Amino acid sequence: NAGVTQTPKFRVLKTGQSMTLLCAQDMNHEYMYWYRQDPGMGLRLIHYSVGEGTTAKGEVPDGYNVSRLKKQNFLLGLESAAPSQTSVYFCASSPTGTGSYEQYFGPGTRLTVT
Amino acid sequence: AQRVTQPEKLLSVFKGAPVELKCNYSYSGSPELFWYVQYSRQRLQLLLRHISRESIKGFTADLNKGETSFHLKKPFAQEEDSAMYYCALSGSGSARQLTFGSGTQLTVLP
Numbered sequence: 499n500a501g502v503t504q505t506p507k508f509r510v511l512k513t514g515q516s517m518t519l520l521c522a523q524d525m526n527h528e529y530m531y532w533y534r535q536d537p538g539m540g541l542r543l544i545h546y547s548v549g550e551g552t553t554a555k556g557e558v559p560d561g562y563n564v565s566r567l568k569k570q571n572f573l574l575g576l577e578s579a580a581p582s583q584t585s586v587y588f589c590a591s592s593p594t595g596t597g598s599y600e601q602y603f604g605p606g607t608r609l610t611v612t
Numbered sequence: 613a614q615r616v617t618q619p620e621k622l623l624s625v626f627k628g629a630p631v632e633l634k635c636n637y638s639y640s641g642s643p644e645l646f647w648y649v650q651y652s653r654q655r656l657q658l659l660l661r662h663i664s665r666e667s668i669k670g671f672t673a674d675l676n677k678g679e680t681s682f683h684l685k686k687p688f689a690q691e692e693d694s695a696m697y698y699c700a701l702s703g704s705g706s707a708r709q710l711t712f713g714s715g716t717q718l719t720v721l722p
Contacts, residue, residue: 600646606655
């Protein structure tokens with residue numbers, strides 16, 4: 499099992515450019531999440547999904563869009579990148595059922611917007 | 613609203629000394645509390661959860677509802693414990709969304 503994978507690992511964008519970050523998981527998890535990690539601020543939830551075809555906003559959704567067309571994939575899009583979106587982005591997944599709240603994280607994508 | 617506070621950004625201790633990483637939370641219901649750890653060049657991973665009342669790698673954490681705290685403790689720190697530690701809370705969200713603290717970078721000195 500690869501667990502949670504993220505593509506790409508690094509990316510540099512110019513202001514106004516667009517891009518899509520891909521998250522894939524092979525654990526058959528229903529729940530998936532996108533976080534951003536900034537120094538001194540911990541991880542903040544951008545968007546999440548409770549299943550294929552569903553998405554919802556998290557704490558800091560502005561400037562991002564997501565899609566979950568397949569259960570194993572969760573895409574994060576930046577339509578018009580801004581320097582404030584320079585961050586490390588983490589994807590995570592979690593199973594449903596009682597008693598198991600652990601989230602499994604991907605390795606992260608380091609994005610720089612100039 | 614739920615909130616997690618980790619007051620120490622940086623914490624340094626010597627090998628063999630006790631270590632305590634502080635975590636306080638704000639939540640009106642019954643929260644689930646977790647500690648996640650990120651070692652250098654590795655992904656974030658679960659260290660322990662309060663509901664399990666377990667000890668992992670010598671670390672323990674007790675949920676104190678009166679003080680709304682979930683401090684992480686280890687009696688004898690090891691150099692391999694050096695990492696970034698995040699306290700996290702899961703409240704009433706339908707997808708078990710986590711609210712993270714800002715993290716504490718622990719350095720264990722030789």
